[in-house]
Amino acid sequence: MRKQPVIAIAGATGLVGNEMLAVLEQLDVPCQELRLFASDQSAGEVYSFRDHEVSVEVLSESSFEGVDIALFATSASLSEKFVPLAAQAGAVAIDNSSHFRMKPEVPLVVPEVNADILSAEDKIIANPNCSTIQLVPVLNVIHRHAGLRRVVVSTYQSVSGAGKSALDELWAQTLAIFNQKDVPIEAFQHQIAFNCIPQIDVILDNGYTKEEFKIINESRKILRLPELKITATAVRVPVFHSHAESVNVETERELTPGQLAELLASEQGIEVYPNFLEYPMQLKVASTDNIHVGRIRKDDSVDHGLDMWVVADNVRKGAALNAVQIAQYLLQKFGS
Numbered sequence: 001m002r003k004q005p006v007i008a009i010a011g012a013t014g015l016v017g018n019e020m021l022a023v024l025e026q027l028d029v030p031c032q033e034l035r036l037f038a039s040d041q042s043a044g045e046v047y048s049f050r051d052h053e054v055s056v057e058v059l060s061e062s063s064f065e066g067v068d069i070a071l072f073a074t075s076a077s078l079s080e081k082f083v084p085l086a087a088q089a090g091a092v093a094i095d096n097s098s099h100f101r102m103k104p105e106v107p108l109v110v111p112e113v114n115a116d117i118l119s120a121e122d123k124i125i126a127n128p129n130c131s132t133i134q135l136v137p138v139l140n141v142i143h144r145h146a147g148l149r150r151v152v153v154s155t156y157q158s159v160s161g162a163g164k165s166a167l168d169e170l171w172a173q174t175l176a177i178f179n180q181k182d183v184p185i186e187a188f189q190h191q192i193a194f195n196c197i198p199q200i201d202v203i204l205d206n207g208y209t210k211e212e213f214k215i216i217n218e219s220r221k222i223l224r225l226p227e228l229k230i231t232a233t234a235v236r237v238p239v240f241h242s243h244a245e246s247v248n249v250e251t252e253r254e255l256t257p258g259q260l261a262e263l264l265a266s267e268q269g270i271e272v273y274p275n276f277l278e279y280p281m282q283l284k285v286a287s288t289d290n291i292h293v294g295r296i297r298k299d300d301s302v303d304h305g306l307d308m309w310v311v312a313d314n315v316r317k318g319a320a321l322n323a324v325q326i327a328q329y330l331l332q333k334f335g336s
């Protein structure tokens, strides 16, 4: 891979794609040329990148010729079609959709946890689900120091996790309610304004939602703990940005809240709130890079139990930043 790569963003006009553009600029990622792709509706839109302007092109079969790194922020069905085309054209594709995540041959990566599995031969790399990305770095620290016995996670996920149309819908519903108009319902199964919906993605035969299974299966794959006892409940809440998670863990060995706070605080990318009177909240955490962990306390209902509250910006660390960090790792390790 060239040290000064040609980078493409597919889905550049969406929430994640747009944030990728910002992160590439803010992290000063080496880039000799940036190409932006989206649907024909956005073709011709112009974005500024560093000191020049880049026009959005229509995503097509030939989009990836000459591209070294292709960042995908498209739906699972578009990624299914275009990610292999990018790889065949010689690019390394880093995909944010769910399509490739659980394929055994595809690395699923949160760099601070398992970048070591990446090799120069990887052509398709998957970015995990946003709820998983903010969870596994915390679980990894706990497992390394005390051994994970069981994990129970409940999510409070913002509407931006469902894309720009969902973000617009929370605004539109809120305005409609204040103006006593009909409430438009398209992005979610029910009204999300002034409501919580305990369903994200489709409901499976066993009663779990697909989102809950993503958290369970992806965590097991990234942590390399295929037998990990972990369960999840995923809930959409009327918040614009950032996901929060209530995380309960049972460990093999004793780990005090103070020890955990200290361990987490020494990790890159994690911010800890050791004072009980302070805690991370979605409103404050939006647009930040870190995973924020607060309310760490002992769960006395089991031998070695801990509770905590984990919050991160789902579009940033939960998607765009994590993908760009993977690209940075590849450039540093394999760039020539």
Ligand SMILES: NC(=O)c1ccc[n+]([C@@H]2O[C@H](COP(=O)([O-])OP(=O)(O)OC[C@H]3O[C@@H](n4cnc5c(N)ncnc54)[C@H](OP(=O)(O)O)[C@@H]3O)[C@@H](O)[C@H]2O)c1
Binding pocket: 010, 011, 012, 013, 014, 015, 016, 017, 037, 038, 039, 040, 041, 042, 043, 059, 072, 073, 074, 075, 076, 078, 096, 097, 098, 128, 129, 130, 160, 161, 162, 163, 164, 165, 314, 315, 318, 319
């Ligand atoms: N939002 C999150 O927090 C988050 C977190 C983790 C993973 N993800 C995943 O990341 C992906 C993108 O999510 P998002 O939230 O950014 O969605 P989004 O805001 O709805 O953006 C979708 C992007 O796909 C493009 N697109 C749609 N149809 C297309 C077509 N036929 N050809 C080419 N481009 C097309 C859109 O372009 P136009 O503007 O031209 O329509 C837009 O750029 C999804 O797979 C999602 O599951 C999202």
